[in-house]
Amino acid sequence: MSKFVKALLAIGLVCLGVATPVQAALPPAQVFVVTGSNINIVSRESKVPVSIQNNYDRQVRIRVHASAPDPAVTVADYVSLTIPANSRKDALIPVSFLSGGEYELDVWVTTFTDIRVGKTVSMKLTVNPDIEVMIIVAFGSLIILLIVLGAIRMSRRSKTGVTS
Numbered sequence: 001m002s003k004f005v006k007a008l009l010a011i012g013l014v015c016l017g018v019a020t021p022v023q024a025a026l027p028p029a030q031v032f033v034v035t036g037s038n039i040n041i042v043s044r045e046s047k048v049p050v051s052i053q054n055n056y057d058r059q060v061r062i063r064v065h066a067s068a069p070d071p072a073v074t075v076a077d078y079v080s081l082t083i084p085a086n087s088r089k090d091a092l093i094p095v096s097f098l099s100g101g102e103y104e105l106d107v108w109v110t111t112f113t114d115i116r117v118g119k120t121v122s123m124k125l126t127v128n129p130d131i132e133v134m135i136i137v138a139f140g141s142l143i144i145l146l147i148v149l150g151a152i153r154m155s156r157r158s159k160t161g162v163t164s
Contacts, residue, residue: 030055031062032118033107034088044129047092050107054083062117064091066107072098075105080112097127 034051041048054060063078076094083089095105108120 029109029118031060031083031109033064033109033121035121036123038124038126041095041097041125041127042129042132042135044098045094045096048095048105048123048125049090050093050123051088051090052081052083052109053088055086057085059084061112063110063112063114064093064107065110066093066095066105068095068103068105070103072101073103073105078110095125097129100127100129102126 031052031054034053036051039048048066050064050066052062052064059082061080061082063080065078066075068075074096079091079093081089081091093105093107097103103125105123105125106120107123109117111117
């Protein structure tokens with residue numbers, strides 16, 4: 001077979017969807033979500049920090065999007081962010097939870113014209129909203145206990161007439 005016939009056959013197969021053209025490898029994205037460790041949250045509403053790296057020599061304006069596959073998690077549509085050249089900045093994404101547990105949050109970056117940049121990154125969130133109430137109750141109980149002990153000490157001191 002001649003080269004011309006092979007080229008026509010390849011074009012025909014690509015048009016029919018039988019074969020796909022070889023695509024050149026794209027360079028890695030210069031603005032991307034930095035993967036981090038698991039995040040612990042102790043309230044029903046919080047702002048989750050997401051670190052974004054900009055490796056360009058000029059500042060960029062981007063949108064940071066997030067979504068959660070679990071319906072118990074409500075996430076803001078996106079957060080706009082301007083990142084200085086060759087630096088990293090945190091985007092604070094508002095998130096609210098119906099209950100405690102472990103959740104996953106998918107985060108990605110787009111331009112202002114909704115062109116996706118880089119890969120989607122999954123973040124693990126551990127939510128304990130009831131611990132906030134327990135901490136407040138424990139702290140309040142400690143204060144009340146100290147006030148009661150102080151009052152008992154003062155009353156004993158005044159009864160014995162000892163002053164220091």
